[in-house]
Amino acid sequence: MRAIAPLLLCLAPLAAHAQSCGGSIADFKAGLVAEASQHGIDVATAQSFVAGLRLDDSVLAADRRQGVFQRDFVDFSRRLISSNRLSTARANRDRYASIWNRVEATYGIPSEVLLAFWAFETDFGAFQGDFNTANALFTLAHDCRRPELFRPQVFAAMELFARGDFDPNTTTGAWAGEVGMVQMLPGDIIENGVDGDGDGQVSLKTSVADALMSGGSMLQSFGWAAGQPWLQEVTVPDSLDWSLTGLGKHQPVSTWAALGVQARNGSLTTGLEASILLPMGRNGPAFIAYPNFEIYLEWNQSLTYVTTAAYFATRIAGAPVYDAGTPPAALTGEQMQELQRRLAARGHDVGGIDGILGAGTRAAVQAEQQRLGLPADAWPTVELLGAL
Numbered sequence: 001m002r003a004i005a006p007l008l009l010c011l012a013p014l015a016a017h018a019q020s021c022g023g024s025i026a027d028f029k030a031g032l033v034a035e036a037s038q039h040g041i042d043v044a045t046a047q048s049f050v051a052g053l054r055l056d057d058s059v060l061a062a063d064r065r066q067g068v069f070q071r072d073f074v075d076f077s078r079r080l081i082s083s084n085r086l087s088t089a090r091a092n093r094d095r096y097a098s099i100w101n102r103v104e105a106t107y108g109i110p111s112e113v114l115l116a117f118w119a120f121e122t123d124f125g126a127f128q129g130d131f132n133t134a135n136a137l138f139t140l141a142h143d144c145r146r147p148e149l150f151r152p153q154v155f156a157a158m159e160l161f162a163r164g165d166f167d168p169n170t171t172t173g174a175w176a177g178e179v180g181m182v183q184m185l186p187g188d189i190i191e192n193g194v195d196g197d198g199d200g201q202v203s204l205k206t207s208v209a210d211a212l213m214s215g216g217s218m219l220q221s222f223g224w225a226a227g228q229p230w231l232q233e234v235t236v237p238d239s240l241d242w243s244l245t246g247l248g249k250h251q252p253v254s255t256w257a258a259l260g261v262q263a264r265n266g267s268l269t270t271g272l273e274a275s276i277l278l279p280m281g282r283n284g285p286a287f288i289a290y291p292n293f294e295i296y297l298e299w300n301q302s303l304t305y306v307t308t309a310a311y312f313a314t315r316i317a318g319a320p321v322y323d324a325g326t327p328p329a330a331l332t333g334e335q336m337q338e339l340q341r342r343l344a345a346r347g348h349d350v351g352g353i354d355g356i357l358g359a360g361t362r363a364a365v366q367a368e369q370q371r372l373g374l375p376a377d378a379w380p381t382v383e384l385l386g387a388l
Contacts (some may be wrong), residue, residue, distance in 0.1 A: 003034050013162065020147060021142055021151075021278060022143075023142075025142075028142050029157070032141075033047055033050060034091070036158060036314075039155040040159070041162055045161065046286075048161075050138075052168065053134055055142060057190065058132060059139045061139060061177075062131075062175035063143075065100050067264055070118065070356055071304065072279070072328075073285065073307055073308065074284065076304050076308055077308040077311060080312070081311075082347060084138055086161070086315060088310075089116070089119055089316045090316060092115060093115055093316065096220065099196065099212050100114075100212070103216040104226075106217065107220040107224070108226020109226075110313070110317070112314070113190075113219070113230065114212070114215050115167025115313065115316050116275075116309045116310070116313040118211075118215070118242070119205060120180050121181070122180075122182070125211070129173040129174035129175065129178070130172050131172060131173060131176055133157065133171045133173045134154075134168035134169075136177045137150055137154045137157055139366065140177065141153070141220060143374070144227060149171045151280060152187060152244065153177055153226070156186035156251060157177075159190060160186055160189060161242055165201070165213060179205065180204025181208065182204070184204060184215070193210075194216075195210060195216050196210040196211075196212065196213035197210060219295060219299070222362070223294075223295055224293045224295045225292055228290060229290045229292065230310050230313065231277075231287050231288070231307070231310040231314055232266070232269075232287060232314065232319075233264040233265065233285065233311075234261050234263055234286050234287060235264055235323075236261050237260035239260065240261070240282075243347040243370055243376040244259075244331070245278050246378055247289060247294075247303070248275065249275055250273040251269075251273060252274075253268050253271070253272050254270050257270075263288075264320075272291060274288045277289045277293075277307065278377050278379065279377070280325070281328070281377040283378070284325045285325060286325075287311070293306075299348070301358075304357075328381045331380055331385065333355040335382070335385060336356070336380065338385065339361075339380055339385050339388070340353045342388040343361065348360070348363075348367065350364055357380065362378040369384060372387050374387070
């Protein structure tokens with residue numbers, strides 16, 4: 001089941017309408033119909049598409065109810081990764097070997113990477129969401145929180161409708177408008193939908209071949225580098241300059257090795273640049289994030305989610321359970337919000353007071369740790385909260 005922030009790949013909105021939201025339902029529908037021609041959709045098609053659309057309060061409730069992202073990496077990953085899910089993933093790797101061979105040969109995506117997404121998004125297709133997709137997109141486009149993301153997806157759905165590939169009355173999926181086994185937005189389907197089984201249709205809800213080939217196409221479009229790793233567990237020395245760690249702080253792998261970073265199993269992949277990822281600080285699990293890990297953040301922007309997905313992919317491939325270490329307890333949601341308020345008061349952009357340890361909050365935490373002479377590992381503690 002997908003219970004995460006929606007994908008951020010979308011069709012580019014026209015500037016004049018990028019922030020259009022709110023108002024009466026009739027006026028909002030009229031605005032969509034008026035704009036449809038600018039997307040190559042005729043008026044009659046647009047009118048037919050919007051005729052039965054309605055706002056869905058349950059979609060807004062789901063959008064606001066994302067407390068799962070307040071969980072730390074160890075808690076989150078243990079909830080999502082079970083021995084049963086791992087064995088099912090490996091069984092599906094064997095069962096669909098011919099499809100995986102085509103995915104890797106065509107797009108360069110290892111089976112383990114897509115297996116992890118397939119597992120987390122829909123439990124291998126078992127639960128793909130029961131929200132009416134057109135209503136979900138309509139609701140989120142009308143809502144003024146993120147219209148620039150969802151309004152273009154309404155027009156993408158209209159285009160699929162015009163092609164005969166989308167029924168606004170019966171198509172269902174996740175609350176954020178994604179459809180199918182690996183949960184793709186209408187814009188993603190237009191850009192990367194693949195007829196993997198050769199029946200002349202792209203059926204992401206019912207065809208494993210279509211879903212996996214389409215997912216592979218989408219990851220390739222994000223920039224996945226074939227034949228390269230994505231994430232690997234490492235050990236780091238206590239003497240490491242923690243301010244060097246964090247996504248976006250790239251060093252040649254050889255430099256990390258010279259600083260004492262070692263693969264916990266196997267060997268590091270040299271010849272690449274990478275970052276050291278400490279999802280719970282210097283005393284918790286440690287990973288080296290290769291360039292392909294950045295592609296995960298194109299799929300979803302929750303660092304906890306994508307780290308878990310990337311790690312699960314390595315588990316499917318044979319990596320052992322990570323060393324959880326002994327990190328300090330995570331702040332409660334209320335403590336995290338208070339920390340964000342104090343960081344914002346100091347001029348840091350934390351991306352909103354939401355209690356979620358996102359990229360902006362991590363960067364601010366690391367900066368304040370450096371200023372205060374604390375180990376700058378970007379993991380917020382009660383000690384830091386008190387010092388601020």
